[in-house]
Amino acid sequence: MAEAKQIDSNMPLMFLSIALIIGSIVAFYYFSEIRLFYRVLGVIGTIIVSTFIIYQTAFGKMAYTYVVESKIELKKVTWPTKQETTQTTLGVIFIVIIIGVLLWLLDMLLGWAIGTLYGVT
Structure with a gap:
């Protein structure tokens, strides 16, 4: 109170x-x-x-x-060194590019499959 x-x-x-x-x-x-x-x-x-x-x-x-x-x-806090930060950033950029390319390929494959299924060229 x-x-x-x-x-x-x-x-x-x-x-x-x-x-x-x-x-x-x-x-x-x-x-x-x-x-x-x-x-x-x-x-x-x-x-x-x-x-x-x-x-x-x-x-x-x-x-x-x-x-x-x-x-x-x-x-x-133990802060990362410049080298660790650079390596991590480059790793993230690399993985994002790889995933982007894989998603683009999947999109192309699904687009082709649906186009073939419906007879659209």
Whole structure:
């Protein structure tokens, strides 16, 4: 029950953050006579403020923890070497070409068989 209460208390902050972003996008188009640079700055600034507001919620803290842990996991990944990547890519291209040719031959064979069956030349 305490968790539901905390989520409910965070809802106004979430709605405020979303409203700020929507408002900045509306303002971006409404004030079209102002230079693009300043309008983009306004949207970026609003996104930064909204991100800070969302971070204050339980959801924001969970999302931040998720991002940090994802970065840690990415460092643990063993990435393939350039040679392995090239060999795999060439293998895939070769197999795709072979399958394409086989499907083309099958299409030609079935087309010939149906044409012969119906007497179409």
